[in-house]
Amino acid sequence: MDLENMWSVFLSKIEIKLKPVLFQTWFKDTKLVDLNNEYAIVLVPLDVHKKHLKENYNEIIKETFMEVTGSIFKFEYVTEDEYNSASTKDNETNIKDNNEAIFESGLDSKYTFDNFIQGDSNKFAKAIGLAVAEKPGAMYNPLFIYGSSGLGKTHLMHAIGNYISATSNKKVLYVTSEKFVDDFLNIYRKNETSNFKAVDNFKRKYRDIDVLMIDDIQYLEIASKTQQEFFNTFNELHTQNKQIIISSDRSPDDLKKLEDRLRTRFNWGLTIDILPPDLELRLAILDNKIKSHEIGSFVPDEVREYIANNCTTDIRKLEGALTRVFAYATIMNGSEITLELAVEALKDYIGKNIISKNKIEQVINLVANNYNITVEDLKSKKRLKKIAVPRQIGMYICRTHLKESLPKIGSEFGGKDHTTVMHSVAKIKRELKKDKNLEVEISKIINMIK
Numbered sequence: 001m002d003l004e005n006m007w008s009v010f011l012s013k014i015e016i017k018l019k020p021v022l023f024q025t026w027f028k029d030t031k032l033v034d035l036n037n038e039y040a041i042v043l044v045p046l047d048v049h050k051k052h053l054k055e056n057y058n059e060i061i062k063e064t065f066m067e068v069t070g071s072i073f074k075f076e077y078v079t080e081d082e083y084n085s086a087s088t089k090d091n092e093t094n095i096k097d098n099n100e101a102i103f104e105s106g107l108d109s110k111y112t113f114d115n116f117i118q119g120d121s122n123k124f125a126k127a128i129g130l131a132v133a134e135k136p137g138a139m140y141n142p143l144f145i146y147g148s149s150g151l152g153k154t155h156l157m158h159a160i161g162n163y164i165s166a167t168s169n170k171k172v173l174y175v176t177s178e179k180f181v182d183d184f185l186n187i188y189r190k191n192e193t194s195n196f197k198a199v200d201n202f203k204r205k206y207r208d209i210d211v212l213m214i215d216d217i218q219y220l221e222i223a224s225k226t227q228q229e230f231f232n233t234f235n236e237l238h239t240q241n242k243q244i245i246i247s248s249d250r251s252p253d254d255l256k257k258l259e260d261r262l263r264t265r266f267n268w269g270l271t272i273d274i275l276p277p278d279l280e281l282r283l284a285i286l287d288n289k290i291k292s293h294e295i296g297s298f299v300p301d302e303v304r305e306y307i308a309n310n311c312t313t314d315i316r317k318l319e320g321a322l323t324r325v326f327a328y329a330t331i332m333n334g335s336e337i338t339l340e341l342a343v344e345a346l347k348d349y350i351g352k353n354i355i356s357k358n359k360i361e362q363v364i365n366l367v368a369n370n371y372n373i374t375v376e377d378l379k380s381k382k383r384l385k386k387i388a389v390p391r392q393i394g395m396y397i398c399r400t401h402l403k404e405s406l407p408k409i410g411s412e413f414g415g416k417d418h419t420t421v422m423h424s425v426a427k428i429k430r431e432l433k434k435d436k437n438l439e440v441e442i443s444k445i446i447n448m449i450k
Contacts, residue, residue: 014064014400040073043083050077066327106174119281121372125274129156134162136243138210140270145247147274150314153247157213170210177219182227189284195201207236211243218248221257234265276369282318289319303342310350310446312369324349359402360412366445367394379414392424400426401446
């Protein structure tokens with residue numbers, strides 16, 4: 001179906017949905033002049049049509065056009081002067097420039113809420129992310145997401161952005177902090193005649209949007225001059241109730257090299273952390289990846305559990321371990337995946353990337369994972385029961401099972417005094433005499449030490 005016939009069918013459908021006077025005024029003299037992968041360009045008689053159609057009829061236009069084409073397009077409206085102002089190639093650029101449609105969101109469509117595997121360690125973050133996606137700018141603004149590398153922060157940000165883009169006309173921009181810094185520095189790489197235009201382009205890109213997502217904001221710590229511009233951008237967007245979403249490997253209060261006024265603003269909204277995945281979530285992630293692989297049905301439970309028990313802190317390494325096993329089986333002439341094959345395939349990978357360099361570090365990781373807290377919590381001075389008890393258990397295991405010295409244990413647990421270690425060990429010994437469940441819990445952790 002050519003553009004003319006396609007638009008004719010569209011007009012006949014939308015005419016039924018509108019009062020005759022509205023159809024005659026706003027639609028009768030329109031024309032579809034271009035259709036590409038994402039945009040439908042519509043020729044309109046006057047500038048007033050552009051504004052009115054976009055603000056009042058955009059949704060019904062998209063829905064009706066989807067009935068004709070079976071696809072969802074974004075609509076841009078241009079006058080004849082705009083359309084005829086340059087050659088076909090230049091004209092497309094000009095149209096998109098004039099209507100602010102040349103826009104790369106930076107979003108990766110493969111990351112959605114549907115394939116964000118949920119567990120106890122990230123279900124709160126997912127719920128908050130979905131709430132923000134449903135009403136961007138209305139609540140939790142800014143949203144600050146933090147956690148160690150490889151836990152799903154970037155996936156969650158893309159999922160939020162993709163949801164907003166799919167359910168609204170809002171402009172969403174996702175960039176890393178390195179990209180923000182690079183774009184800002186590009187202003188000063190221009191010569192004097194083009195500097196003003198570069199400044200304008202920068203401001204349009206980062207301020208003429210509805211949702212700004214900045215990933216890995218911690219890298220802004222080394223760009224002191226850029227912090228001022230980000231401060232201005234933040235204020236401009238926040239004043240207009242535009243949604244701001246930020247991620248980092250640390251909480252706002254731990255970004256010590258950022259200006260105080262930035263860290264204060266990061267705490268204006270809601271700060272959430274994503275914890276390392278527990279065993280159940282790690283197995284669910286492996287199952288999801290196995291389903292997408294052509295030989296996934298041949299992975300026995302003991303292999304899944306072996307990988308999940310050794311890759312405890314990083315989802316990327318967890319998935320990488322499974323990929324390595326698949327590749328090793330293929331290289332071995334399609335050998336059946338067994339525990340022996342998995343151990344052989346991962347012996348260097350686990351040894352170099354996953355297993356801690358010393359046994360105390362490994363115990364700390366195992367305890368943190370078992371109790372759904374962070375390694376930083378165990379090494380901190382926090383005295384909350386949910387942190388203090390696991391810390392005492394970790395020290396007990398290091399002392400009684402690993403036979404490590406009190407000073408070394410104290411040092412590895414964040415510089416604690418040896419008397420603190422002694423107290424912890426003694427307390428757990430007392431608790432073991434009256435709590436059989438604790439004995440089972442500690443035995444489980446000891447059995448996981450390689």
